[in-house]
Amino acid sequence: MDIRLTVYNTLTRTKEAFNPANPPFVGMYVCGPTVYGEAHLGHARPAITFDLVFRYLQHLGYRVRYVRNVTDVGHLENDADEGEDKIAKKARIEQTEPMEIAQRYTNSYRETMRMLNVLPPSIEPLASGHIPEQIEYVQRIFDAGFAYETNGSVYFDVETYSRRYPYGILSGRKTDELQGSNRQLDGQDEKRSPFDFALWKKAAPEHIMRWKSPWSDGFPGWHMECSAMGNKYLGETFDIHGGGMDLLFPHHEAEIAQAVAATGKQPVRYWLHNNMITINGQKMGKSLGNFITLTEFFTGNHPSLQQAYDPMVIRFFILQAHYRSTLDFTNEALQAAGKGLKRLLEGYQTLKSLKPNGKATFDAIELESLCHEAMSDDFNSSMAIAHLFDGLRYINQVKDGITTIDHDTLAKLQELYHTFLFTILGLAEPATDNKGVLDAVIQALIHIRNEARKNKDFATSDRLRDELAAAGIVLKDLKEGTVWVME
């Protein structure tokens, strides 16, 4: 396959040809969840976006090591100095052990992602399991002269760093601007400069999550885990780092500074960032309190939801937009996505049942390259899906006997749709229980109904159809006979 993949690199703000450092291997790191609450729709976006990237890179023949961390320590509630550890706070509220909270929401996150058909990453490291690596990393920065200790806490010295290296290259920020705009927060005394950030924090006596270090009993700063674990599993420089746009600053900026300070090298070759999901035009976020958890979507159990939504509908909804665009959630948009997905998947079932019946009037090879071009243009799943809908029209025309298809075209289309729908887009094939007992039962009812129709006993035929419809089984009278689908 000769399709050049281009990706939008946040670092350069341009689309670049994707050339991994050591092909066919690709190292990819994505910021995972902080496990102190249920995953919401916003969490689905990076997970699905980078699942798509993971799947497509593999489809192109790359051997991808995909690392997605679980943050089970170290993220603070307000600011780095005075805040309380999120997980510890939740544990205190729920009167339980912090690690129990972390475990519960890690389990929940994994289960939710599984339902969304998000592939597990190659490595899913826990921050709490990599404390020695983080301490060592802090030490390297310290030894290189870019950190200082105050009262047992270690801070990154942005000013010293920026004299030697540009700080703010990812987010486009300048330190003097940061200075001007910085809000005065309490308890900044330990820092020499307000935009310095914590590499290691000394734990207060009541703080439960704590580890021994050369500086104090404490815990790592909130940007440290990604630097340490990325370095451990992918090396000092790796190919792709992904995450939500809201992590661009300060998190990813700090990661760059930490890595450059420790190793002298840029840690990442391509920075990829997904955009936000909005609700009523506003970002869906914990702090705004306007989030809807994925479980609530799956059950429909939320005042803003008109119905339950299948996980695949959520996935399709997200894939129908490009990952760098904001995506606005509404019930109408989700319902529209659901209907579109249904049409697409039914079209695939139709495609599987077609038989060659003449000359092909459609270029399947052309469709395939259009789909590949779309995906290779910075993972434009929206465009690829549009092409699949275009091909669908031809498939249905063949079904309706309006046009014809030959053996090769049919085989190509079947392979193409299977690959794109399931392998690349990661949509799940609908349950095929219509081969089982249920199918036999419904076939029997269809026979009775068609007898009735032949006898013009429409009262009986309509009653059968209506009662099946009430049970969620819809009959469709096609030229070739009657088929049924589950609603």
Place this chain on the structure above:
RNA sequence: GGUCUCGUGGCCGAGUGGCUAGGCAGCGGUCUGCAAAACCGCGUACAGCGGUUCGAAUCCGCUCGAGACCUCCA
């Protein structure tokens, strides 16, 4: 206040210097006993005002509007 992004037809959402995005909804038609599904046809969409150009919704400037980041956040 600083940095940045965006403004596309009823809704969602691609794309782009000249060639139909697509989905949902709607209207008309084919098919059907009637439906459903499918198929065919239909909307003269690119916030506003200038400028560049043979040609701009696409490039530039301004205006208006929306949002993100600057604080934990996917």
